Amino acid sequence: MMKTETSTAPAPAAFEPRITAFVCNWCTYAGADLAGTSRLQYASNMRIIKLPCTGRIDPLFVLKAFENGADAVLVSGCHPGDCHYTSGNYHARRRWTLFRKLLALTGIGDDRLFFSWVSAAEGQKFADLVNDVTAKVRKAGPFRAAHPGRRAS
């Protein structure tokens, strides 16, 4: 999405990334909530999709996000050992290790796909994470329309 900044001198349109975040309900989503109630300021580029657990996240969801125009995807859940469903995040973790390899091979690398553990108490971590990821993606630029996984407009 393009946003023109108003200033006294003409400025180039800045690229504002669209980032999709798949987060678990019990930890990361609660952490995001805490960031909000703590009035922490963080970039608004991230659209959060809440799931009960990272174990529910089918890697296909990540591809769908890219397909539909996401410039980057963040997947975040409970720290190992803290999963509300005991082992959902362990299942997820194993999947991500393999899946990111496949995505890297096909042109979606570490500058577009991010993973984290954020607990319900880590509001600051969430805010910092969003700011950091957004800055990285802004630098990486728009996800190429020419990528074979992207829906042609």
Add this chain to the structure above:
Amino acid sequence: MKALREAAEKLLREKRVSLVIGYEGRKGRPAFFAAKPEDCGRLAYDASCRQNLAAYLGKPEIRARLPVALVAPPAVLRSIVVMSAESQVAPGQVLALAVDGDSYLGTFDAAGAAELLRAKYSTLAPEPALLERVQGLLQKSPAERAAFWEAEFSKCTRCYACRAACPGCYCSRCIVEKNAPQWISTAALGHGNYTWNVMRAFHQSGRCTLCGACEAACPQGLPLMLLNAALDREALEEFGSRPGYDPEAKPLIGSWSADDDHSYMR
């Protein structure tokens, strides 16, 4: 191949199986189904046989005729072991007529096949040339990799020959056949090709035995083995995964360890 034919004949004569699935000894080595001992004279095997006959174990018409015997080079032996580990075939329902090059190695059930693999084929891996191509691709920039796959996937016609040829693809309803919602676009021009090929490869993580039948079956010559080999190495390096050597093995993605790597997670 005389020993192979005799062994197949014996299995049918002794009614240990109702069908022998092998390759026919004529050009192209098509799949051949011998139901009578005297048909076994038409069986042959050599390196030009590229079909993975374990794919027939997912076919209802074949399942209705279990127990069956399959002519199985090492990669296919692994497929039989994987299907056993995934409870797709019960013990004794499939016998492998193990072959390698010109040799017939014996008749084995899944457990016996796994033992043979561990004893004589413990170092099966993707061909060095294939791994070099994977490395070569990884050394390119993400944009170059994207361009490479854009060109390749644009040829895909979504015929699903890769899926049909793979013994690991036995789902009675494939992810592409789900339309509420339509997870993967069925159009053969566009992003659906990427999603299909990547997800299909991913669904084989820790299960692919590198038989190459998918790539051989692809009418457009897509380099599917690049995806499979890359995942195979990752599964081995990260998790010590070697599918097809243990009929009791737990599925790779269906299990986990507290020690799994997460260095890339923040």
Add this chain to the structure above:
Amino acid sequence: MKTIETGRLSDLAQALSAAGYRVVAPMEEGGVVRFREWAPGLAIAPGVVPANSLKDFLFPRSEVVARFALEPGGFSPAPVERSAVKTAVLCARPCDAAALAALDAVFNWDYRDGAYNARREAATVVSLACSKADEHCFCTSVGGAPDGVAGADAILRPADGGRLLVLDALTEKGRALDQAAAGALAEGPAALDAPAALPRRFDPEAVGRWLAANFESPFWKEAALACLGCGACAYACPVCHCFDLQDETDRAECRRLRNWDSCGFGLFTLHASGHNPRPDQSARWRQRVMHKFSIYPQKFKTLACTGCGRCSRLCQAGMAIAATCERIEALGR
């Protein structure tokens, strides 16, 4: 005689391109020869049957047939492009050109398919007669010939031991192409090479008669054991034309897509109730053979097969329609 050196086919492509044609020709890429859009510098590979057929250019794998713009409270139809690019297909096989008659029939039967007809009208097909055939070819069994002209607007015939190609225009479109190509062609004598010798393997009428009378035959169960039900044969076939309509929606619009479909897929005849009138692969294989050699000819007076052999060349499991027809003819005797 109008001739061009076989090694200089690109000159013909160049001349046609300069005259405003989009040129489609068989070209090799990654070990596979495929009909693709030609561009200067690309070498034409005329020696084999390409992996794809001309279907790609007349009846694409996926095509938007209707479009609706989504608005608050409703939707409105949006225009769908129906343009067809003036195209010259070089070095089609005679079996590819012959298939066009079968496609023309079904796309102008109960509904005149505007998109197909526009592309068909805009295409000038130049066949290349075959001096060789492989073990999968069987055009002569289905009313065709290695130098057949059915469906072609012009034909290139090998001459002087394959060194030259002689161009003959056959239709109005062919004559227009001939004129456009004038700069690339030479004038002179040439001794035409004999077309490939391809003995007939079966009599399609005999096959059709057996098919009409043997729907319940146990032959099918055994004949289809090797088939794994993919779409490789149907998609490669120059005549197969079944399609599926799928709606795809994003936030801005809904597109109705027409995608290739194959009667080999288990889902092809699956009803919403769960009932499937073709519940196993033997029923589906039977349908494939019957459609091509019995049902379609009864309706359209033409076989739905031109003997190009792509299906058996590509099938890893060894399902060969010509071999099936030979067995059927033997059963009928």
